[in-house]
Amino acid sequence: MSAALLVLGEVITDIVARHTAPLAPGTDTAAVIRTVPGGAGANVACWAAHRGAPDVRLLGRVGATTAAWHQRLLTAAGVRPHLVVDPHAPTGTVISLVDGGAGAERTFLTDSGTAPRLGAADWTDAFLDGVARLHLSGYLFFTPSGRGMVDAAKSSAHARGVPVSVDPASAGFLGDLGADRFLALADGVDILLPSEGEARRLTGRTDAEGAAAQLSRGFPLVVVKRGARGALVARDGAVRARVPAFPVARTEDTTGAGDAFTGAFLAALLRGSGITDAVTEGCRAGARAVSQVGARPVRGTDGTQGVDGTDRVQGVQGVQGTDVMRGPHGTDGTDGGPC
Template sequence: MSALLVVGEVVTDVVARHRSPLAPATDTAARIRTLPGGAGANAACWAARSGCADVRLLARVGTDQASWHEERLRSAAVRPLLVADGDAPTATVVALVDAAAERTLVTDSGAALRLSPADWSPRLLDGVRHLHLSGYLFFAATSRETVSLAMAAARERGIPVSVDPASAGFIAELGVDRFLAAVRGADVLLPNADEATLLTGLPGAADAAVKLSRHFPLVPVTLGADGALVAAAGEVVARVPAPSVRAVDSTGAGDAFTGAFLAARLSGGDPAAAARAGCEAGARAVTRVGGRPPGE
């Protein structure tokens, strides 16, 4: 058992980098690229790039772009388990990236959140050592039911489960209590600072991580340019700085952290070493446009 199974989403990213503020009701000059993305898919690609030899991704895509996304995943050494949806297009995200490399996302979930219980089988866990769930799938009833089945099946087999909360905005829309109830039982929760503070109601990331670690065994919290911290059993057990780099696009930095963190843990790294690997991957991610590793 050595495989990492990611249940997440595949997205077509339209990344628009604009150097001047957006001008309402007229044009704003930008450099625009269309790239493969999606938090789950990105994390899977970074896990493969970080040394995990068997990475699999279950996701739902529209028939419009299924073959393109499958080819891009295979080129990243990820085994695509894609369900083609003839009734909804592939999810699309428009990422507006400003001069400070901060991004604002406009999201059309398309087929991604239509991942259904019929798409899941416990056999997908054969040979799997770790299950990772993208938090976006918890924000719609159909996909939430699917990831709940996946989590239950993993726990029956004794397979650890991690969850990336994915979006403070969507958590607020769903409701903190509903989200926490849905992810109860996860072994690793990987929020960023905004998500951690929202989930706990505490103003500081460290305090929020400590509180969350009383409910989830391991809680790495990403802090952007300040690196990451890791909490376990009600205390902060590691603080890791981020490498100093020139950021051009923060899209996918958290996904890079997640993928590298999980790969390091699967290879036997302790939480601090895994967080260092995650921060290094996140730093590499922000130096390039898009959320995938270099060369993908």
């Protein structure tokens, strides 16, 4: 029986700068700075593997300099990476400025590098062999090449009866693309997983529940991620469940919390969980993600350290192998770290 999850999306090098004082324009601001692996697609894959998905695969695009580093870390996280190495563009880099205050809000400075070049030419139907679910990062929708990949992968998945999920990924980029265009490109998707801000952007609604309900008229299942307010589950034009968040002792970094939610949610579905239970697992992983620095799960934990382990369902209302593929002119990348 097919049990694999295939994720299509970004592999990114994250530079996380955590500052406790307000940024001081024109001079220095003290910060703790770390270089860590990231990327929405890669983060989802790592969290899915961490939360028990038995076979997680990732198709992404990287530059030659950091290819081996990303390959090694993905494999160590339990993900089977299929990485297309681009000899002409570097791996994407994101500088994340994290406010050390209580909310740990972050601001991103993004150099997409080779990530937007992932396209239909990188796709083959064989990627779906043994795959039970396909997940698409919303960032693919924001570039012409990525949209070609979306069309090719969706077409193959529909032909094989593989359900498809999408996380819209960025309210800002949605504004640039336009809600109507995104929704048209996502037509035929089985599960839409927007944040509250993305749901509002896609519908023009100011209330999360109204936005979730409206979106569920166009998609079989909509799960709206609301951070500290938990999540909404909508089907057939109505909100069907309100799942509470898990409290955390301290919010360290909100980077990747939505990716953690999505990965854990998909892992739970692959294990046979019902929708509400899977959403609860997503909330659990999101709480874990914000209690640490960095967007990937910390190895050696069960994903709940620092998170209230109370059974939240009571509160609900109503590595097998690695491929590094050559880019257009061929290179497999040998440098061992980010630089």
